[in-house]
Amino acid sequence: MSAALACHRRNPKRRRDAPDHALPPSSKQPLMAHAGAGAAEPSSSASASASGADGASAAAAPPPSPREAHFFVRATDSKTIAMHAGWDDTIGAVLDHLGACGYGRDLRLLYAGRQLAPEATLAELRLPQDSTLHLAARLRSTQHPHAWQLAAHIAATAAGAESGAASVPAAAFSLDELVKDFILRAHRANLGLFRQDRGAAGEDRATGDHAAEYLDIFLQAGAALALVRLYLSKSAFRSYAESAIKCFIATDSSSLPMDVLVLTAPVLLEFCRLLSMAAGKKELLYRSCRRSLASVLSTGPRLPPTMNSPTRLIEQILPFACETVDVVLEGLASMSMMVSPIDLDEFSNFFKVMCQQARHWISGEGWMPRNLYSRESERGNTWMWRFYNMSMDMLKRLDECLKRLEMDLSLSSDSIGVTEGQTIWAARSHILVVLTELDFISAIYEEVGHNLQLVLMAHRAPLNALVRCSKRNERLHWLVKHKNLLCFEARRNLVFMMLPEGKDDFGELHEMLIDRSHLLDESFNYIAQARHSELRGGLFMEFKNEEATGPGVLREWFCLVCQALFSPKQVLFSPCPEDKRRFYLNETSAVDPLHLKYFTFAGRIIGLALMHKVQVGIVLDRTLFLHLAGRSITLEDISVADPVKYASCKRILEMNAAEIDDLYLTFSRGAHELGTRETIDLCPGGQDISVNIRNREQYIDLLIKNTFVDSISAQLTHFTQGFTDILVNPDRRKEFFECLDLEDLDRLLGGSNDTINLQDWKSHTQYNGYKEKDRLITWFWKQSSACQWSNRGSSSSSGLQ
Structure with a gap:
């Protein structure tokens, strides 16, 4: 059957890539196509024109003749063609006409997931006005036919409610339920509950593929456009369209499962386009859709295929x-x-x-x-x-x-x-x-x-x-x-901010009952054996046979444990010769078979002390601080931990060639291990490599690395792991120490040696139940000013509680 065509671009301001066609008129009822990519296309960026200015002009145009069908065809090149045809025209005539317009041969037309028979007439198909058909080449099967049918039903219901069709209003009441059903089907398809939603060859696909395809069908079938048009209309059913659109905004997993939520960006983007153009940027529903779009895009583990x-x-x-x-x-x-x-x-x-x-x-x-x-x-x-x-x-x-x-x-x-x-x-x-x-x-x-x-x-x-x-x-x-x-x-x-906040509720705290006579052993059992998640919730402790509890008792416990743990008698840490408050790891700690577990315990204690803002009176050596910060150790960094080795290395750097040769040094060093002395190579074959004026700097670098890193690598690993267990995000350990200088960590753990600034103390004091001018408070500050305060082991900004 021949067909006639008179074409023009329906919305030239929006799209400039649609072709113009003109064929001679037919002797039968005319078939007219208006080619324009996006004239009323629901799933493209130009679809907004149907609900905006162009949509208004379409609504104002006279309705087509009862003997005419008006529908849209989505071509394979993503262009949309608006067509007018007689009811007695067949699908084959429409395909022949599209082929003559340059869209190729051996084409098929789909509607609601079904392939339309070429011999069927438009009257027999009873297509609703403004339907969207999809053009495909050599189509043999349609995936997700139920999704197509349900999306088309949603679009038809919304369109009917907008136009006031007598057969639709009853279904319009359930628009949101239809959308929820569609979303649930997408979720179930992801779970593999629909056998027909497998691939063409029956293979499974990645989770989320089916949901993305379902949502794309929702757009292609024109459901999003129809819902927006109903919402923007003066129909009595516009509130039902609003409820249906909000189904894609909901965070309730019963209406929007997470696997579908993370893929709703294309649908939300379409709602935003249509609503912003037709309703304006102050429209509340538009702003809700825009916020949801931003949230979905930023939190989704992956983007839908159409947004890659x-x-x-x-x-x-x-x-x-x-x-x-x-x-x-x-x-x-x-x-x-x-x-x-x-x-x-x-x-x-x-x-x-x-x-x-x-x-x-x-x-x-x-x-x-x-x-x-x-x-x-x-x-x-x-x-x-x-x-x-x-x-x-x-x-x-x-x-x-x-x-x-x-x-x-x-x-x-x-x-x-x-x-x-x-x-x-x-x-x-x-x-x-x-x-x-x-x-x-x-x-x-x-x-x-x-x-x-x-x-x-x-x-x-x-x-x-x-x-x-x-x-x-x-x-x-x-x-x-x-x-x-x-x-x-x-x-x-x-x-x-990188440390846990802890909980005030005792039900969330890690409770400990410690016997003072077995302080270190019992503390080790409570802390080292606990899951790190339990420790991040905070601590509550009391000593056996003592009634006192609270922050003061916890502070005392921290100080006592650190004094025992860092004592030279434990052989875990060694004090720096020139600063007895500063400690580094002892390479001979292996004499204690539990030494590695105790290093994990020590790391946790330091992290917990920082978390609870308790100054325990001990500080870490620069070599240990640099290791926790993930930085390399240089000669200047060992001056406090080992002043003898530091002085020796400085002297080697100042010697001339003859003086170095007289030392008979090799790339090795002596070490004590469980009462015996052994020689350790600083590099492969180190005992056979002599130190000279050309390689002395390399020798010193290897000596420092072996002494302060390699020889205690196991101890460092366990101490670091213990500290990392307390951080909110273990991956941010290096950032934690990069944010601090060694002097900052000293103040956090050991306090300051400076005299307390009384004025600073007063300015940071919070009076709970008192006023600054109260007699008792005035007396307190007067007595304080008469004394010599030192804040060693305490915070100058702790305040009077």
Whole structure:
């Protein structure tokens, strides 16, 4: 049967790649096709036009004749063709016409997951108006036919409710139930409960593939578009469309299982496109969809197959990310400089995804080439330039905020109490969140990183105030790179964020009952044998036959255990000759068969002491500190642990060639092992290699490495593991020590030798049930000023509780 065609682009502003065709008219009922990629396509970016301005014009057009069918065909090249045909036209005539238009031969048309017979007429098929058919080549079977049928039913129900068709309203009440059923089917298909949802050859596919295919069917069948059109209409059933759309926003696992939730990004993206264009950016449902899109993209373990291209994904979400940036910039520019937590989370989620995808696009560890985001790139309006421009706008706004905060510092210190001041600065922690995002972006754009460093250096005072008062946030670890800008209190707060908080509820605490006469053995059994998860919850202890409990008793226990554990009698640690409070590992500890377990115990004790903020009166040697920090040990680092070896090595470096030759040194060293002396090679065949003026530096490096690392490697491993057991994230051990200098760790574990600053103590004191002018408090400070206080083993900022 012949067919006639008169074509034009239905929405030329949205898509410019649709072909124009013109065939001579037929003697029969005309078959007309309007070719335009996305004129009313539900699953492409141009589908928004059907619910926006173009959708409005379509709604205003007169309805087709009763003898005409109006439907859409999704071609294999992702273009959508709007067609008008007579009811007595066959599917074969439609296929012949599409073939004549250049879409090829041997084609098939699908609807609701079924292949349509070429001899069937449109009247026999009873296709609903505005149906979407799919063009395929040599189709032999259709995967997920039930998904196609259910998605088409959802689309038809929503379309009928929008138009007010008499046969639809009863089904419209259950739109959300239909969507939930569709989501449940996608989840069950992932679990392999539908035999027909296996691959063509019957093989299983990776978890999540079926759910992604189901959601793609939901879009291709026009269900998303139909739901949005119903929601935007004046129909009495629009609220049911809203409930159905919200099914993709829900976090309830009963309505949106996690394996489906992580793949809903394409559907949410389609909802965002349609709603933003037709309803506006202030529409509550749109904003909910946008937040969910950001959350799903940032937390999903993998992206759906349709979003695997970094460039494509960034281009798709960039308009929505720009909106969140505008919200954050507006909040920072206000008098309060406040940004709501919801807006901040959405902003962070979008930028997390964009940074990840930009890094994938760069495919390397370096920065993006500057020529891709220079001012000349502005003309091209590329995503690289727009992302960079957004980042610089945020950095400028943060610079202004930090300047304002710097002016507030004097006010907060002079006329606001300590507690109130900390609360105010903690409420501004969102500024650190925005700085964190800029740090991630600085790994992509070198210029952003350079300017960020300049801003932080220019505003050290407010930066330190923000970090000191910030609440626990593991994303602030990037500040380790800028630790030279941070004061001790700020660095201390950063490392405490890496330690567990502990629980106040006794039911969550690891309880211990210790006999003082067996202090070390019983403490070892309680700590070394416990699971690390139990220790992270906190400790509650008491001594046998004693009623006292509480923080004071726990502090005493820590100090007593450390005194016993680090005692030279235990042969686990050796005190430094010039500082008896400083300890390093003893290489002869193997005399105790349990020495490795005790090193694990010791590492846990040190971690727990830091976690509970107890200063135990002992400190670690620099060699042990550097090992925990993952750094190499040099000659200058051993000066305190082994001053004799240090002096000998310095002397060798100062000798001339003849003096070194007279020493008859080889690349080996002597060591005592269980009462015997043995010779250890510093390198293969070391006893046969003489030390001379050319290799003396290599000899000294190997000697230090063997003495302070290789010979005690097992002890170091167990001590490090014990300490790592206490950290919230064991992978951040090196960051923990990178954030600290040795002097910082000394203050955390051993206190300070300096005289207590009474004024500093008073300014950091919290009065629980008292006032500063009370007679008892006045008397206390008067007596304190008359005494000589030393805070060795105690904290100057602990306060009066």
